[in-house]
Amino acid sequence: MIRRLVGAAIAVTATFALVTAPEASAATTTFTGAVALSNCSGSVVKPAATPMDAPAMVLSNGHCLEEGMPEPGQVIVGQASNRSFDLLSPDGQSSVGTVTATKVVYATMTDTDISLYQLSDTYADIQQKYHVPPLELVNSHPQAGTPIDVVSGYWKQIYSCSIDGFVHELHENNWVWKDSIRYVPGCETIGGTSGSPVVDRNTGKVIGVNNTSNDNGERCTLNNPCEVDEAGNVTVRPNYKYGEETYGIPACLTSANEIDLNQQGCTLPKP
Template identity: 60%
Template sequence: MRKPLAAALFALVLAGAGTATATAAPGTATTSTETTSTATKSATIQAADFAGTVSLSNCSGSVIRFPNSADSDPALVLSNGHCLETGFPDPGEVIVDQASSRTFGLLDSSGSKVATLRASKVAYSTMTDTDVTIYQLTTTYAQIRSSYGINALTVADTHPVAGSAINVVSGYWKRIYSCNIDGFVYRLKEGGWTWKDSVRYTSACDTIGGTSGSPVVDSTGKVVAVNNTGNEDGGSCTVNNPCEVDENGTVTVRQGINYAEETYQIPACFGAGNKLNLNASGCVLPKP
């Protein structure tokens, strides 16, 4: 996992070598039921910037909205489950509506901090099937745009495409990694956690710790995934060394390759007012 290095090492001490996930600050990125498209790997992407991304104390993130979000809705911040301030959620654990006053540094297009945003709660967090934390803020999209001239990033509600050009935009490091989607991993396993249908990057996205939670943005400027881990040492299915498992149970290790978790399934779980509804039609996120 990709937290700041010191935080990641501390988490490993607390959780034990066999139970923690990847790194959060110095670092980043990582295959799939192997549906790589070589024909489109050379695709290019428009220049990305940092507007709408945020820096956390140990990770990256972004202010997000969904296709049906209203300007008057409380804004949301997307990061990783393993970036949650109260520690890694256990395998099978799902957290909803947990009080939080965490702060986020809002960045403009150049990567300069223009404001401090504050959470009112953790709307949703898990490391089961995916690796996401979604915070609800004390401010609305309209207030953020009016005060700072910054729009939220829209989360796409369609599955990303193999071979597509992408940017991984880290608010923590104020660095942008550009590469392509190499394919999709049936199951990505790291320590005690398993993630489904993960995005594997081509090698150019050599993300590092601290890039955890970075939005993965496609050529349309929409968020298609959230950056979360990479195989650092060539280990198999251990913390900081995720492995790929196909439908037949075959394990593949790709040292130096990095990964993200898809986000297209999230919009269906949020309704009017950006309220979480895990029972909504089409919502497949794990429930508590």
């Protein structure tokens, strides 16, 4: 997983990768709505139908949780949290403020790799105090060929490419993710970009969350996910990068950004 940074040696390596990675060019995508975590990236997101006076929500990866990665099959709902997030300026060069979580609304690494933090501020509060609007979280399946920007709040870097296709099952160590997004070569995401929003460059809306890459060409091991098709055939794609779809999240949220896994249309895994 392109997830967290452990120790100075890895941080130095990651910094080198950042400097040597191809410079992204995003004509319309900015860092507005992006946040930096202590070990990952994230974003302030809002389903279109959610009112601005609802508690705001930060989207990241399940494997970016402060206490560590959920076990396969584990689903976390309503867990207290006081984690803080730095809101970035549009150019990504500075923080315009800090927001704080009250709880983890939902998190899992089963079928997908997401964490949803509820904040103490509403969307309206954040826009008024920091002039940061939320990114819209769409409720429709992404399409192959869509140009995307992976916006890393941790590295203050935008990685641009497009969607190559979708993976029936992505296996990494003991975790299995379904219908994952595979990027075309060119999105050179690195450690710390985990949890970055995958933004549709045509619309500026969030269609996924960045989560992993095959680093060493290994088969289905940690940091080396493999693709498994409907017939059980395994394909290893060295250096390919992946994200998880997020279109299923809005159907599982109430208008107050509480999780309701029994709502009609909600397909997220239950505890």
